[in-house]
Structure formats: structure tokens, C-alpha cells
């Protein structure tokens with residue numbers, strides 16, 4: 001594990017509040033099983049973490065609307081003198097029906113946060129819980145399956161497969177997951193239509209403009225009713241009209257019950273979110289809810 005400094009008790013208390021009532025780090029997480037429940041005053045970091053892990057593991061999604069939960073997540077790259085702390089103690093919940101915008105300067109850790117939330121990068125320390133399932137310790141195969149079924153990713157650089165057509169790029173995750181070609185195609189056509197690309201099903205990425213490639217990537221992220229959509233500057237390559245249409249589509253997916261994180265540099269796109277989280281040097285330095293965001297970003301939408 002990393003050399004992260006231990007979190008102070010008051011920091012812990014704040015994190016506990018964030019965990020919500022059913023996740024609060026209880027001294028007795030399961031009355032049937034707890035044998036060595038520490039007294040509140042004597043909580044050790046290990047006991048608290050173990051209780052949180054246990055609570056997270058057992059928590060059925062139905063009891064809680066957090067689709068994604070990051071608890072004290074840190075990530076370091078490299079080691080020794082050259083170590084880079086990309087994330088430092090991030091606590092973040094994203095609920096069903098909630099879109100969280102993440103803003104921050106280049107290098108502040110936004111893409112690292114998305115990558116960890118999507119199980120593509122491992123946290124150096126802390127916990128990542130998706131739909132009540134703790135990612136740490138989960139076999140890679142199961143993580144890959146969870147990604148295919150529940151997660152939609154829009155990468156900063158699109159990540160389309162150049163040898164597949166637009167519709168094949170969109171339907172690949174569904175087909176990998178065992179859906180019939182017919183069902184996958186139908187879902188793929190709908191997803192492409194929703195980003196205005198009905199006419200480009202059979203085009204290869206090289207024959208599409210940057211904005212069109214971006215829209216294929218977005219269709220791939222939302223196809224098949226994903227529960228968690230992680231979008232890294234999805235509007236970066238789009239003109240403002242298309243960017244707005246994409247935001248509207250993303251918002252409607254979220255309103256239908258998905259959860260989402262949107263990394264953006266643009267205030268008018270962040271204004272579509274329910275919450276805006278500001279990162280600096282790997283830490284959340286500020287957070288604004290929609291009401292606050294609306295006055296902060298007044299007129300931007």
C-alpha cells in the first residue's frame with residue numbers, strides 16, 4: 001500500500017457523514033458476525049476500514065442509491081523521489097439519477113479519478129464500490145464483466161477501434177457480453193440515432209470527423225442501459241450546438257436512472273450537473289450543489 005498519511009479522526013468523522021446512515025462505520029457492522037467490535041473511542045484505522053469494507057460488501061443496491069462510492073481513494077504513480085500523487089483521499093458518492101461534474105486544472109487528477117471509478121486503474125489505497133460491490137479484491141474477469149455490463153466510458157481520446165465501423169464499435173461491448181447480434185444491432189442503431197449519426201453506421205472512425213467520432217464514443221457509452229456513465233470531456237471535440245445536444249442526451253440517460261461523472265472544462269456543460277466537484281492537486285477542494293451551481297454559473301447554460 002502507499003505511504004499515504006493516516007487520516008485524522010475528525011477527517012474520518014467527515015467521511016462517515018458522507019457514507020450515509022447505512023454505511024456509517026458502525027462499531028458493530030453486523031450483529032450476527034461481529035466478535036471484536038471496537039468501542040467508538042478506541043477505533044483503529046484498520047477496524048474502521050474493515051467495517052466500511054464489510055458494510056460496502058453487504059450493502060444491497062436497493063438499500064442505497066449510491067451507484068458509485070469512492071472512500072478515501074488515493075493514487076500514486078511511480079515511487080521514491082519521482083512519485084506523483086494524482087489523487088489524495090477522495091471521498092465521493094454518485095447516486096442513481098445524479099450527474100456530478102468534475103472540474104479542475106490540467107493534471108489535477110480528473111482522468112485518474114474516472115479511470116479508478118471505472119476499474120481501469122487500481123487505487124493505491126481506499127475503496128471503490130460500484131453497485132454495492134467492492135472492486136478491491138474482485139477478480140479481473142469479474143471487473144471486466146462489470147465494466148461491460150454496467151459502465152459506459154467516454155475517453156478523452158475517444159478510443160474507438162479503427163478497424164470496426166461506427167455501429168460495430170458501439171455494439172462490441174454488448175456482443176462480448178453475449179447479446180445476440182440482432183439485439184445488439186438494434187440497441188446500437190438507437191444509440192447512434194440518439195447522437196444524430198443514423199447515416200454513419202457503416203463508416204470507419206478514420207472517415208468520421210473528430211466530433212462524429214466523439215459521438216460514436218458517446219453512443220457506445222450509453223448503449224444497453226449502463227448504470228454508471230463516466231465521461232472525460234465528451235464535448236471537447238464538438239461544436240456548441242452538438243455539444244449541447246450531447247449534454248441533453250447524457251442528462252436524459254441520468255434522469256432515466258443512471259449515475260454519471262462528467263469531466264469538463266466548460267461551465268455551461270457543468271451547469272447540466274446536479275453537483276460540481278472541483279479538484280486541485282488530487283484533492284476535492286470545493287463542491288457546489290445545483291442551486292449553488294446555478295447562481296455560480298448563471299447564464300452559462
Ligand SMILES: Nc1ncnc2c1ncn2[C@@H]1O[C@H](COP(=O)(O)OP(=O)(O)OP(=O)(O)O)[C@@H](O)[C@H]1O
Nearest residue numbers: 077078084085086105106107108109110111112113
Ligand atoms: N500513467 C501515468 N503515469 C505517471 N503519471 C501519471 C499517469 N497518469 C497520470 N499521471 C499524472 O497524474 C496527475 C494527474 O493526471 P490526470 O491525467 O488524472 O489529470 P487531468 O486532470 O485529467 O488532466 P487533463 O485536464 O490534462 O486531462 C498528473 O500529474 C499526471 O502527470
Ligand SMILES: [Mg+2]
Nearest residue numbers: 110111112156
Ligand atoms: Mg484528463
